[in-house]
Amino acid sequence: MRIRICATGRVRGGPEAALIDVYLTRFGRTGRSLSLGPAELHEVEAKKGGAAEEARLLLRGVPDGARLIALDERGRQMGSPDFAGLLAGWRDDGIGDVAFAIGGAEGHAPELRDRADLLLSFGTMVWPHMLARVMLAEQLYRAATILAGSPYHKA
């Protein structure tokens, strides 16, 4: 099951980009034997038009038939094992693609929220979009280790 992270802003270098790279590489490696991944990043940049234009560009990056998870602080919170179980369930149901959408400064427009299968929250605090990317990349890796039975996840 391929993973695509659709995110606003183009980022080159910096500590967050390095961490995202580390976790997505680890996810690719751990997920291979689980039929999870690889994960790729699809960045979009709306020059004007705000959240509605961002939504249009983000949705263009979502593969046909993909399950879509929109990251949103007002969404549903879940533990890492439940997140791992959600991905494994979709994989077992034969879902080929899962896309994640990370919004810009204004958050997600209604068009994107309506298309999403799930609004997922990493807590009620608002994080910068780059940190949301890092947290998602880490949770994908963590999910793969949980499903692989490796000791990375201790809770």
Ligand SMILES: C[S@@+](CC[C@H](N)C(=O)[O-])C[C@H]1O[C@@H](n2cnc3c(N)ncnc32)[C@H](O)[C@@H]1O
């Ligand atoms: C700076 S935030 C935008 C917040 C904006 N005020 C809003 O109304 O949604 C940029 C993006 O990071 C992600 N994000 C930030 N905090 C989050 C959280 N606690 N849980 C999940 N995603 C979050 C969301 O995708 C959000 O659209």
